[in-house]
Amino acid sequence: MTLTFLTAALLAGCAGAPPAAVEPGVTVVDVTDGWARNSVNAVVFRKNSLVTHGDQQYVAFYDADARLVLGRRQLGSDAWTLKTTPFTGNARDAHNSISLMVDGAGYLHVAWDHHNNALRYARSLQPGGLVLSDKLPMTGRDERSVSYPEFYRQPDGGLLFFYRDGGSGRGNLVINRYDTATQAWTRLHANLISGEGRRNAYWQAHQDHRGTLHVSWVWRESPDVASNHDLAYARSRDGGRSWERSDGRPYTLPITAASAEVAARIPQGSELINQTSMSADRDGNPFIASYWRRAGSTVPQYQLVYQRGGAWREMELGFRRTPFTLSGGGTKAIPISRPQVMVSLEGERPTALLVFRDAERGSRVSVAQIHDVDTPRWTVRDLTTEPVGAWEPSFDTELWRLRGTLNLFLQTVQQVDGEGTADVPPSKVRVLQWRP
Incomplete structure (x- = not known):
């Protein structure tokens, strides 16, 4: 059912307790129970966990038995049609998330x-259907060591599919393109960003309202997350075929550590996180959200790296007070989530939302609203009163782009450090709805 909360409804920390909404206009819609023993359903890099096409919204998640479940509802309704597919996943590895697109x-x-x-x-076998085909190849090439699949819908209705070929510290970024007329995939790039066998790029991407693709990434030198460093950038204005720097100078592909445009210099050992999010303003200027610890500080802070007037700028949202350290491999148990950023397309000066979860704020769903990037001002508030465990934000990118409505995939999950699983029951999969 659809719930609108003004006060806490049930005891904090209960697996089935609804994360009560406190911000006016926020509602929470139940779907059903899902796997909660780690964060695999609620990682930030799902593209997408939710997606809208026409007046229908779709959701995907693992159930308590690690089966892939699809759901569909009409926008504005709280009634979901659910389909448990024949497919399962290794849900014990929080990297192994589900990505969905229409x-x-x-x-x-x-x-x-x-x-x-x-x-x-x-x-799907039919438009709008929840019954899936058997497993399919795409191009049949470079499909034996896949990580971090992401779909992006193009203005013509086709799709791009991003993934890493290879392992942490030695992987390349591959891009395929799907044509709706032929229902076939072709290869655009087998190696857009090359680690040269010595490192790999952990990226985040965004397609803006003009159809420009923006990609930014950190380099990692080894499987140890502490080896993340620097923030680089590229864009494509022809659907991913050719790539250029922010000033329009073309890249010679593949992009390497030596040729990449540096948006921010960040040394190794700075608690720099990988795979965050990015957006763009109405003029196509990129905005990249992340977190790291600046020299001389012990506290990692949320950071916004963005372009204004042809120059890269940085904004530190210095409201955190608690230090922590990133080190080691596997999925980490971290007291804050990676952030999602959304930039408004209205107004003379860009405004932005940064959605996150922080143990300092009781591990609730929180949002920092940046009122004007030219005069750094922000307010921070919580959208729920109850904790959501190790949840990270993922959202319906198409609904945000078309209607300016934020729909977050919401589930209270746990994460044991280093790829462990918690002994907890399934928790409710939900959608948090808010029009800022």
């Missing part, structure tokens, strides 16, 4: 259960 013809595309293993991809 092409311009209405077919669902799903990729799931990837962490340096063979491609697992299927699409």
